[in-house]
Amino acid sequence: MALKIVFAGYPEFAAEHLKTLLDSEHEIVAVYTQPDRPAGRGRKLTASPVKALALEHQIAVEQPVNFKTEESIATLKAYNADVMVVIAYGLILPQQVLDTPRLGCINVHASLLPRWRGAAPIHRALLAGDDKSGVTIMQMDKGLDTGDMLMISECPIYPHDTSEQLHDRLIEIGQPALIATLEQLEQGTAKPVKQDDSLANYAHKLEKAEGSIDWAQSAEQIDRQIRGLTPWPGAFTQWQGSNVRVHKAQLLEANSQSNATDAQPGTIVAMGPEGFTVATGEGLLLLETLQMPGKKAMPVKDILNARKAAFEADPVFGA
Incomplete structure (x- = not known):
């Protein structure tokens, strides 16, 4: 059965997963992304890759600065989504948002959780010399990448990998994992697994x-x-x-x-x-x-x- 999905994300990593959802049986009822940002030498306001893809497919786009107003919550509720798929969105979601979709909010995270929680898991894995990485799909809670794990898909890190190459490999394994997770949620067969907090590391945002x-x-x-x-x-x-x-x-x-x-x-x-x-x-x-x-x-x-x-x-x- 097709699910009604609200999608939230910003970068190319998120947009590539959105493409997979657009090619699936599921219905994307709205896309959330951060406000347009200045980019390039001219500092012209530029849409995120996720917004550009949504507009290309005539999908409603919402760009709240945060979810602290009643209006932003009411707008989300009006979409009556079954689930919210969140990928590198960059905004903290309050509990009221997490509880709004019928099946809650799930996150596609570019790390074998709880190894790297936070903003730059791909880069931190390479900087640390990890020999493997992967994608974890979790049920979101109020913590930072602390939710119960619904699916893990693993891949090797090769000796000559750059962050760009690993990024692309994680997209390849994340796309089918997302579709499989949605199927399990829809059928009620998902088996959440708690993370071991003692193994967690924080993937700090990169600085030049x-x-x-x-x-x-x-x-x-x-x-x-x-x-x-x-x-x-x-x-x-x-x-x-x-x-x-x-x-x-x-x-x-x-x-x-x-x-x-x-x-x-x-x-x-x-x-x-x-x-x-x-x-x-x-x-x-x-x-x-x-x-x-x-x-x-x-x-x-x-x-x-x-x-x-x-x-x-x-x-x-x-x-």
Whole structure:
């Protein structure tokens, strides 16, 4: 039986799940998203990916600043939804909202809960060096990602994954998991499982400053930082007083003889077509794609065509 769904979300991750619902038997009666935000160099007000998709399908869009007014609650109740599907919405839902749909509110969260609760679970998993991730669909309660788990879908994290690649893989497993969960809710066969709060970590919102590379850290830690913050907010280092963004790097084998060096962390110990080999606090890291100030990202071999002499004269990053 088709369910009447109110959908709430903001980013592309949410929009991709909305697409799946639009292709299903269920009816999307309204879409909730945050107010339009300034974006781009002109700071023009821009609709969220979720709003853009809803308008494309002629679906009613609501953009309350919060749910603190009686009017906002009354509007939600008027849609008479069976369930509210919430994905990266970014607003706290009061208990009155959670209780409004017949089957409550469910959330699609990009983590194997309770491992990473909060705003940036994909990035934090990579930064921490986790070897697996997944999607958890939970029945929402008044806590932050603390509700009972309805379904878990797991996937590996590969050694070269960026946050963008993991993001896309989680969409692929989250879409069918959402449809399956809705079917269980409709049939009354869902089996909620409580989270173990002792295993929870908070995935803090990302700050641009986290992208600054400290070369005294190990090559493994810096590799995680680069991958975890790609494409946003991006990892960067300094060279000749300007920021250089690191788009792609490769962790060199720990047992490689070339990994032994007494060079100061941040020093380029070798340069060639494959990239810059840079000393760290422990091990070596190969930088393959960089973005110099005012330029587009490009392979190091192309940068060397124009700046090899400059890097030979000043081969230290972070200074």
